[in-house]
Amino acid sequence: MAGSSFGNIFKITTWGESHGKGIGVVVDGCPAGLSLSEEDIQVYLNRRKPGQSKFSTPRKEDDAVEILSGVFEGKTTGTPISLVVFNQNQKSKDYSEIASYYRPGHADYTFDMKYGFRDYRGGGRSSGRETIGRVAAGAIAAKILSSLGISIVTYSRSIGSVELHASAEELLKEDALTLSAKILENPLYMPEQDTASHAEAYLEQCIKEQNSAGGIIECLITGMSAGIGDTVFEKLDANLAKAIFSIGAVKGFEIGSGFSAAAATGLSNNDMFCLDETGAIDKKSNHAGGILGGMSDGSPIVFRAAIKPTPSIASTQQTVNKQGEAIDINIHGRHDPIIVPRAVVVVEAMAAITLVDALFANMSARMDSLERFYRK
């Protein structure tokens, strides 16, 4: 079944395999009149580009985006925006080995079970390169959000067991721009330089041991007005959960207090309503993570995603080949010892797409605003 589209009103459809001709996305439902250039999108793509530090694969991928449609004289026209990154190095190396067995932690086996065969070159459709389409589309969504005063800041909360000292609440004391700048200061996209240093040491050890690491990504969204999202199946947190879980390697998602809420009590976990200095309604705490009953509550939205360690490791592993024989393998090639830093922008992109779709869906929620919209 068709499974490469996401969103209802702001909808993206991605395509492409790791070693095919290219990777792309069609963004449908983008409003007309948004200024948009390839550079707007490229800055996002550059955040997921490999080879920027010793902690990502040394493969060279330029990943230059082209806008093929939907933009005229520098502005979106309201018609579908087709974006493509052509793969530069399609000349496939010898994949006969990888084609012959099932790599642990990868989709090789499930692909064969579902479809009978697979494009085994570099992971095919299940490659991390699939996220290029998401990030390109997310850049557009983020630009729409920005024009509405909504900011998203995303970073690595932990690498292995090395975790930030500051809580999300503490990090939120800085404005989005300052925090974003701080995150870009180290290759692990952590907003604390000393924690990043410890994490780097941990990763170097992983590399030395031909092993890999995982981590947790945290996302902070500010500027969302209250009441966005639906109350039943299209809850804003439910759609964020799906959006983030649709990223390969994500194994957990939580919002606000998340799993720790399970051990809390109502008295400690409830966020009491209060009035802020301007007299506006606010919450004394934000265990809810900015969403109540599926709708944004005006507080910052705070969520986390758990990312598993890169499954491609150089250490010897046991597996089974297509002939049904148990074998030992060593996966060669240039692999990321950790994908968390590169996944940061993917999480941000999927969050942005989800928020834009929810904002659009909300426009017909009330008769009074509908009448105002159509009766000027």
Add this chain to the structure above:
Amino acid sequence: MAGSSFGNIFKITTWGESHGKGIGVVVDGCPAGLSLSEEDIQVYLNRRKPGQSKFSTPRKEDDAVEILSGVFEGKTTGTPISLVVFNQNQKSKDYSEIASYYRPGHADYTFDMKYGFRDYRGGGRSSGRETIGRVAAGAIAAKILSSLGISIVTYSRSIGSVELHASAEELLKEDALTLSAKILENPLYMPEQDTASHAEAYLEQCIKEQNSAGGIIECLITGMSAGIGDTVFEKLDANLAKAIFSIGAVKGFEIGSGFSAAAATGLSNNDMFCLDETGAIDKKSNHAGGILGGMSDGSPIVFRAAIKPTPSIASTQQTVNKQGEAIDINIHGRHDPIIVPRAVVVVEAMAAITLVDALFANMSARMDSLERFYRK
């Protein structure tokens, strides 16, 4: 926007408010020829019925389901199945107090922000009674799964900080029927009676302190063949994440090793492929939780949901009223000190619906099976 439907090919649409005339669901896309009676559905609804122990609200709700359409001579006809539970006690008590302020941890405030006003009687559409439609539909989905040899077992993994000793892997050593029977032996739906006793003691303390508790629900799915689910946005785990997160009070979702995978290494987290005693491909471990690259891998699917403590507590809380004044409140009435046990069947229902939809979507995945289907 329309937000009360879930699923694409097997689609449910729920309706109803806590104190309206009734709660219902339309199940569209159910195959023709499934034996179905009201009793099949009632046994599921009875698992979420309140008043069955001191740990759920003493409100009496019979919640008797009626099938209004889609079943003829004891079998589903392929047309929409309309199910309804009429509310028996609509005679509203005085809700003027609750209508006047925003309860912490509830959707009162966000409802008002989105729609301008709300049906404040008993939580309206955001009431736990909304899940009646999900459970009724889930009973049908579970019956379809059962006919395909797929079982779902769901239980409380933890209540507050009282957690089961046995891991999911250990529990999976028992067959689904035995495990299910064990779970029904205590009102907390825990498969370990001694742990349940500790949890009961903890809950009694909560009740005494006018407080409430949360917990973690775990779900085990066995019998799924490999290759179900899609590789990009419609990943089986992504859809499970949305399904479960669309249940009110869920704050976290994880699959397999979940959040603990973030601190693991590739070597420890990868599940090596092996051959079982029959020579079939198997995995030596199941950190993946039964899904690889968005598709089922043939191992049991294992996921967990974190449930927050019931927000309605008798203790004094601070909040704001509709006039914008800070006030102290005490929420009266009969509330569940914990919703985890009653939510167990809701989680199971949403999982069943998600799996059926994925199984249906998978039928057109391959030309060879398509040709076999249409060319007999």
Add this chain to the structure above:
Amino acid sequence: MAGSSFGNIFKITTWGESHGKGIGVVVDGCPAGLSLSEEDIQVYLNRRKPGQSKFSTPRKEDDAVEILSGVFEGKTTGTPISLVVFNQNQKSKDYSEIASYYRPGHADYTFDMKYGFRDYRGGGRSSGRETIGRVAAGAIAAKILSSLGISIVTYSRSIGSVELHASAEELLKEDALTLSAKILENPLYMPEQDTASHAEAYLEQCIKEQNSAGGIIECLITGMSAGIGDTVFEKLDANLAKAIFSIGAVKGFEIGSGFSAAAATGLSNNDMFCLDETGAIDKKSNHAGGILGGMSDGSPIVFRAAIKPTPSIASTQQTVNKQGEAIDINIHGRHDPIIVPRAVVVVEAMAAITLVDALFANMSARMDSLERFYRK
């Protein structure tokens, strides 16, 4: 597959069989704050009620609608509106004869081919009673349109070969209210009383000959501003075509000049743009029927639907029974000699639902209106 929902943002889901417990619809995505009573819906349902003249079945069906959810204190709440009409006379007569063979022109045979069996009582899901849900939902859609200044007038253009003298353009010279009143003056819903008399004479002849008649329904929509609808697959006319063709017995749909455009030339068929007396852009003619490139152009939308003659006739017909034997049958019972008049309000309802969905979808078409909406 789920096939009982229509619309994306304003979505309806219908359920129910002719002789089941009831017929209903869930309307999801209706904005909050619309005044809505059962009486608002009943006046629409009464227009399709049988037994109001000798030209419709003398069956007595009261078809009293109940609102089960989504309305609080007289206003829609933004949550799903569940509407039901309980069937009053479920006591089935003996259907063994009708169950045994395939009625010509009915869905008996195709139902059996698709599902293996069918609810044969009164046509089951394929009965005209299925349209009750559409009309009830359409009443809500029409109320939304009315609040935006949009009117729909629908009537019988022809009964058999008896056709109105006045063209749509001529009828549009009268205001919507006057025209609507005129239509209600005869049981055939024709805006010309003399033509209606001729049509009645024709129908009486049909009845005498144990035969039935078809006709053409025309629909006029005024007050739509320009630019509603999409340019590719979600063209406003494409969605109207689907909406109308989803009504049983519809065999043709055309907009503006319709089929006669096929024999016209560009010079005669093009609508030249001009300025009206206020200096606003207008068209000198309306061969386009109010839609250009899939989007409303500000002129009245004019479309027609061809309705086949009622397939249930008393005359002897040849058919095949379930044993695969050729037999002669006489269909007994009280059948409409024509369904065109009763289908008028069904066409209007489906048009209203389509327009509301298009209006909602259009709200996020432009960045400037988006910013105005969210940045006050």
Add this chain to the structure above:
Amino acid sequence: MAGSSFGNIFKITTWGESHGKGIGVVVDGCPAGLSLSEEDIQVYLNRRKPGQSKFSTPRKEDDAVEILSGVFEGKTTGTPISLVVFNQNQKSKDYSEIASYYRPGHADYTFDMKYGFRDYRGGGRSSGRETIGRVAAGAIAAKILSSLGISIVTYSRSIGSVELHASAEELLKEDALTLSAKILENPLYMPEQDTASHAEAYLEQCIKEQNSAGGIIECLITGMSAGIGDTVFEKLDANLAKAIFSIGAVKGFEIGSGFSAAAATGLSNNDMFCLDETGAIDKKSNHAGGILGGMSDGSPIVFRAAIKPTPSIASTQQTVNKQGEAIDINIHGRHDPIIVPRAVVVVEAMAAITLVDALFANMSARMDSLERFYRK
């Protein structure tokens, strides 16, 4: 709102403007294992290519398709198939004139009303070139149908008022291959050479008079088994109606007897069931056009689409410019005097896509076939 996708399980998403970098389509939900080459698609595209006779624009458009993803070693992989036709002559001529006014019969005005501005080069997104994506996707759908024994033959039934002598029923006496070959023998795609000659004479007159012509396209589908399509909103004829009406210039759609059914009687219009020589159930006539109650009935599916005359004509026309002034215009450039022949393959493509989606949706209609599918 997103409006460039069509289909649910077999879903296509088109993008591109007439004078942008290219035109493309993403085909998602194509089963794995279908042999597919660029040549398979190119033969379809060639049927809509201009410049093949004096009756289509002399513009040279090579329209060479490239497969960018979803095919590996000559077979579809089950992942999205991205197809693109790069525009070869983007060097825009001077469009300042066409940008300044609203062409009658075109979407210029409605585009401006909806989006505030438009890509005016060659019609932008509303250009006939948009159909390239549909035809490319349709080639894949047709190949799937072919593997299931389903054929589609499409041709011009009339050009202006010059109409075929043979009825659809008579044409159906020839096998699909012979009929298809005959259609390709003249540039108007008519299966009668003498009628084609008359139509050519009519078109030459149109060209001489700087005018344009319309016509009717007819489509015959054979080999569909009974029971495909749904009974309510997703009726097979309703989806065909939307599919065909979403093609620019279509003003009418009818199935089987179509509009003429409106003037028929039940006795003449009902198709009596009978037994064919093999004892299988058949119909004595096919006024229904192969669909009863929204589901295929096993007879050939027969439908027609009315196509309006090309709106771009060289004759002087009145219109209004963006400054709101009434002006006279002469549209220059190379335009098709008729688009009917080039639209034939577009109609066929949209029909094929609709049928494939309906076939896929039908696979979960019955428990017995579901159990057979999953329990081998």
